Amino acid sequence: MNLTKYYYIGKINFVNSFVYVWDRVASSAFVGLIIFIFTQLWQIIYSEGQIISGFSIAMMLWYFVMTESIVTSLPSIVKRVGAEIKEGQIANYLNKPYNYLLYQYSTYLGKAVFNFFLTFLIGSIVVLPILGGIEFNFLNIPLIFLAVILAISLNFILMMFLGMFSFWFEESGSLRMIYNKIVFTLGGMLLPLEIFPQWLSKISKLLPFSYIAYYPAKLFVNFNFGLFWQVIRTQIFWIVIFSGLTLMMYKIGVRKVSINGG
Amino acid sequence: MVIEGKKTKNSNYIIQVENLSKSFKLKIKEAGLVGSFKSIIKPKYKKVKAVKNISFNVKKGELIAFIGPNGAGKSTTLKMLSGILYPDSGKITILNKNPQKDRKTLSYNFGTVFGQKPQLWFHLPAIDSFNLFAKIYDLDQQEYTKRINYLIKRFEIQDIVKHPVRKLSLGQRMRCEFVLALIHKPKILFLDEPTIGLDVVVKKTIRELIKEINKKEKISVILTSHDMGDVESICERAIIINQGKIIYDGKFKDIKKDYLEKKVISISSETPIKLSIKKGIKNIEKRKFDLKIEVDTKKIAIKKVIDALLKENKINDILIEEAPIEEIIEGIFKKK
Numbered sequence: 001m002n003l004t005k006y007y008y009i010g011k012i013n014f015v016n017s018f019v020y021v022w023d024r025v026a027s028s029a030f031v032g033l034i035i036f037i038f039t040q041l042w043q044i045i046y047s048e049g050q051i052i053s054g055f056s057i058a059m060m061l062w063y064f065v066m067t068e069s070i071v072t073s074l075p076s077i078v079k080r081v082g083a084e085i086k087e088g089q090i091a092n093y094l095n096k097p098y099n100y101l102l103y104q105y106s107t108y109l110g111k112a113v114f115n116f117f118l119t120f121l122i123g124s125i126v127v128l129p130i131l132g133g134i135e136f137n138f139l140n141i142p143l144i145f146l147a148v149i150l151a152i153s154l155n156f157i158l159m160m161f162l163g164m165f166s167f168w169f170e171e172s173g174s175l176r177m178i179y180n181k182i183v184f185t186l187g188g189m190l191l192p193l194e195i196f197p198q199w200l201s202k203i204s205k206l207l208p209f210s211y212i213a214y215y216p217a218k219l220f221v222n223f224n225f226g227l228f229w230q231v232i233r234t235q236i237f238w239i240v241i242f243s244g245l246t247l248m249m250y251k252i253g254v255r256k257v258s259i260n261g262g
Numbered sequence: 263m264v265i266e267g268k269k270t271k272n273s274n275y276i277i278q279v280e281n282l283s284k285s286f287k288l289k290i291k292e293a294g295l296v297g298s299f300k301s302i303i304k305p306k307y308k309k310v311k312a313v314k315n316i317s318f319n320v321k322k323g324e325l326i327a328f329i330g331p332n333g334a335g336k337s338t339t340l341k342m343l344s345g346i347l348y349p350d351s352g353k354i355t356i357l358n359k360n361p362q363k364d365r366k367t368l369s370y371n372f373g374t375v376f377g378q379k380p381q382l383w384f385h386l387p388a389i390d391s392f393n394l395f396a397k398i399y400d401l402d403q404q405e406y407t408k409r410i411n412y413l414i415k416r417f418e419i420q421d422i423v424k425h426p427v428r429k430l431s432l433g434q435r436m437r438c439e440f441v442l443a444l445i446h447k448p449k450i451l452f453l454d455e456p457t458i459g460l461d462v463v464v465k466k467t468i469r470e471l472i473k474e475i476n477k478k479e480k481i482s483v484i485l486t487s488h489d490m491g492d493v494e495s496i497c498e499r500a501i502i503i504n505q506g507k508i509i510y511d512g513k514f515k516d517i518k519k520d521y522l523e524k525k526v527i528s529i530s531s532e533t534p535i536k537l538s539i540k541k542g543i544k545n546i547e548k549r550k551f552d553l554k555i556e557v558d559t560k561k562i563a564i565k566k567v568i569d570a571l572l573k574e575n576k577i578n579d580i581l582i583e584e585a586p587i588e589e590i591i592e593g594i595f596k597k598k
Contacts, residue, residue, distance in 0.1 A: 002400055004397060005397045005398050005400070008393075008394055008397040008398075009394065009397075009398075012383065012386070012390060012394050015386070015390070016383060016385060016386060019385040019386075089379075091341065091346045091379070092379060092381060094344075094345065094346045094365065095344045095345065095346060095365070095369050095372055095374060096369055096398060097366050097367075097369045097370055097398065097399060097400070098366075098398055170289075255348045257346065257347060257348075
């Protein structure tokens with residue numbers, strides 16, 4: 001299989017993102033505002049300079065910058081894919097010599113990488129002057145970036161999986177809502193899982209959602225190789241499982257495509 | 263399910279369609295709140311037959327028009343040909359392959375221009391989209407450069423390929439859409455309303471280019487259009503579809519001779535309108551200074567009517583139109 005075409009699909013999307021750069025700056029700035037509010041909140045909670053569940057205040061806030069940057073880098077794919085299926089846009093993909101899922105993946109990864117860096121930059125500008133940096137080994141950057149890319153990929157494939165339900169159901173709005181809230185909470189976007197009661201923390205760590213937000217952010221604020229390998233392995237495991245399921249649903253679903261008119 | 267039968271030996275045909283049918287399930291919802299609840303608990307479906315048992319063949323290099331009113335099943339048929347929709351029954355063979363099974367392989371041979379569904383990247387220059395398609399279709403870089411230079415010159419888009427597509431006029435954009443569809447030298451070109459919204463001059467250029475490319479590269483062209491002008495100037499053969507069935511398959515010239523005998527004339531005049539001729543004329547709309555009539559050209563030459571109108575009135579404005587597609591279909595049914 002020739003994969004270079006997917007590289008070019010990703011590239012044209014990355015380039016196309018610059019067209020919407022101000023649009024994106026605005027939404028990243030809004031995420032920056034949320035980070036600022038949390039900064040104030042955590043400063044009150046941490047007023048006695050203690051450590052909470054192994055997190056210092058600096059770790060806590062950098063953790064939050066990381067999870068926000070990852071989770072908000074992808075738009076709501078569930079909704080978009082659903083609309084493409086319902087409104088017949090999918091026809092434009094079906095008569096081209098590429099794999100539909102890989103096409104979508106390269107499309108969204110191109111955009112997401114752009115969005116991730118932008119939000120991370122704005123988040124850092126908010127947090128850095130208040131707290132300063134964290135203890136950090138710059139040699140780990142490529143490894144953390146790999147975990148981030150895999151996290152975005154896992155988020156992508158989970159949303160694609162839910163989007164496939166649009167072949168059967170008219171509305172996928174509620175699925176999207178529930179998924180987002182799960183990533184916010186059980187995925188560890190808002191709070192590190194250590195803060196949860198132990199039983200909930202254990203369950204959350206077993207589910208794939210924590211590999212989107214919690215684990216890559218934890219690696220970022222507290223890197224160790226043992227954890228790194230475990231995270232990468234599990235991320236790949238979930239990506240493979242859900243790619244298989246999504247592909248299966250796609251193959252069955254695409255036979256049901258009905259495009260009326262136009 | 264499509265069953266692939268034995269491969270045909272007749273290599274004259276690049277598309278063969280046998281007894282093709284397709285129906286859609288439509289959810290019916292009764293009006294009001296109660297109706298909404300009912301449709302949640304026990305959804306009701308209505309089966310709509312979009313395409314009913316149609317068969318036809320297409321030769322290499324043929325120019326064919328699919329004509330029919332809205333909802334006749336034209337687009338559904340085209341989408342089954344290109345492998346996007348799955349038929350309920352029947353068999354499609356294109357270049358000895360099954361479009362549903364071998365969609366990816368066959369897609370290298372298809373080009374599409376849908377007037378209402380642009381494929382160019384809206385915010386980027388057209389050349390970026392061309393380059394991307396070259397990668398998508400795995401074109402050899404050298405061959406692609408030769409091909410794109412030829413197409414750019416032939417479609418006269420040298421000056422605009424580097425401008426973002428959103429800054430182009432509709433005519434310029436459509437010429438770029440055509441180049442995009444032809445980059446990979448397709449064997450079959452699907453055109454769905456390609457000249458919609460274009461002015462007369464641009465329409466003419468595009469029609470001529472389609473014919474030229476067809477001749478030069480032996481591309482088969484399958485066109486759907488509401489514009490009888492498109493059909494008349496591009497296609498030799500027409501297939502007329504109505505309510506999912508083929509009601510005519512033959513030379514377009516013959517339809518014209520047999521069924522397009524009626525023309526519609528609208529005039530407005532400075533003086534109250536008079537017309538002494540009565541034979542072969544049906545009033546559609548008559549006001550003091552405006553008149554719309556249908557002329558049966560079998561009974562009276564159109565020239566005679568126009569001459570009379572010009573002589574007897576002081577005309578401000580005049581419009582002569584072909585009878586609409588519905589009229590042709592009605593004519594075919596009456597003859598049968």
